[in-house]
Amino acid sequence: MGGFPTLFYKETLRFWKVSFQTVAAPVLTSLLYLVVFAQALADRAPAPGGVSYTAFLVPGLVMMSILQNAFANSSSSLIQSKVTGNMVFVLLPPISHLELYAAYVLASMVRGLVVGAGVLAVTALFVDLRLASPLWIAGFALVGSAVLGALGLLAGIWADKFDQIAAFQNFVILPLTFLSGVFYSIHSLPEFWQHASHLNPFFYLIDGFRYGFIGASDFPPLASLAVGGLSFAILSAIALALLKSGYKLRG
């Protein structure tokens, strides 16, 4: 057995050791979103499937947390290791590029799913949630966290400093999640923005995930899952190619 299990364990332990910051904080943030948006938009935002706005909002918040935290895990771990120089501990042992990829992406998925579960558990105290199809929920949670774990890995490989990761997070991840239908159904948007939303891969992940809860979606869930799977395949192929070439990691 190679170094994969230990690297996966280390990447998981790393965020768990600072779980107050990596798990508790995003759960609290989501709760604040719920309080604020539920108050502000409950009467105005129409929810499909005949559910209350809060029951519509919660799955979106859960998925948003999964996506953002999966991205944060691999990207922050890699950039921290690169900047501080301790990446050398992972590069010196006989760990293959495939093992490295799998360890970082899986640990990111774990963090995304742990935070998502935390958000779900806390918001469920305040909102009456339906679970129309748990299998869809699990499927989209896995695919969503994997896509963002792989994207975080790519960002971590590419970036040379913390600023670049922060820029990626603030100018790419945050707008894409906010504009993906977390807080509203895209059918409530003007036609142009409905079409524009279809170009956002995060839309499919959130829409499909929500389908698992409320049994209604803006787009067919199977097609959404296919978009997620395709995104994951493309990002993984790029990440694996970069890791194999040693791009920015092995001079």
Add this chain to the structure above:
Amino acid sequence: MTFAIETVNVEKRYGCLRALDAVSLQVRQGEFFGLLGPNGAGKTTLISVVAGLVRASAGTARVMGADVVADYRSARRMLGVVPQELVFDPFFTVRETLRLQSGYFGLRRNDAWIDEIIHHLDLDAKAEANMRTLSGGMKRRVLVAQALVHKPPVIVLDEPTAGVDVELRQGLWRFIRRLNRDGHTIVLTTHYLDEAEELCDRIALLKAGRVVALDSTRNLLQTFSGFVLRLRLDREQLPAGLDAPVLSQDGTSFNLRLRDTAELESVLHRLREAGVGIAEFELQPPDLEEVFLRVMERH
């Protein structure tokens, strides 16, 4: 014969800069080998190529016969590297750091050996301390311990004693010497030439990415250095007919260079013959600093 480390025409280019230029050298198993050179000579780049941290632009490198690219798993298992920078992972304790490093090599039940390294490197009291809380010297010891967790036959130390106090340096060398006696091959880069002279069987001198000298420490000293004879005489003039060149003069004090000890006899004989009185006399053995300077001047 399988060499501990072998590089064949290794080149590393960064744009126009040639950090390594056709470096070929062999380190024998069990050797204590020194890699010396001024800053920017390419020592760390060469070590990085051997360790797989940097990909060579051309040429090949092998560790215990295993190609560092084609057979990287075997090559890396055979090699322990102590990096020059004082790097650490701030999330973990000393013991966790060593267990993780061991696991990266696929060794998951390695606590007995980890305990032994902790003990030998005098880290017992700090084993459960977070890496952040350790002093620079302690962090350096942990880096050495990390390089040893998988019991590699070849150990590379890149400037291991830079910025380390005398006591730790002595302790570290005792430990490294013991590893060498136990059969480990040691490759060392250092700025402390006295260290290299005392420890290394053979030395390669690098300058601007090229190997400019490679020989046993003794041969290098004999070839490029020589003895320095310090004399204080009863006059300010040396007699004519002395073969040894004068390095410097301060009043009645003279420094002469001797090729070997045999030349001493002829110098003393000439002084006696000329009736010169000798007030003080000192013979300084060759030293590596002299070798270093002379080789660097030549190339």
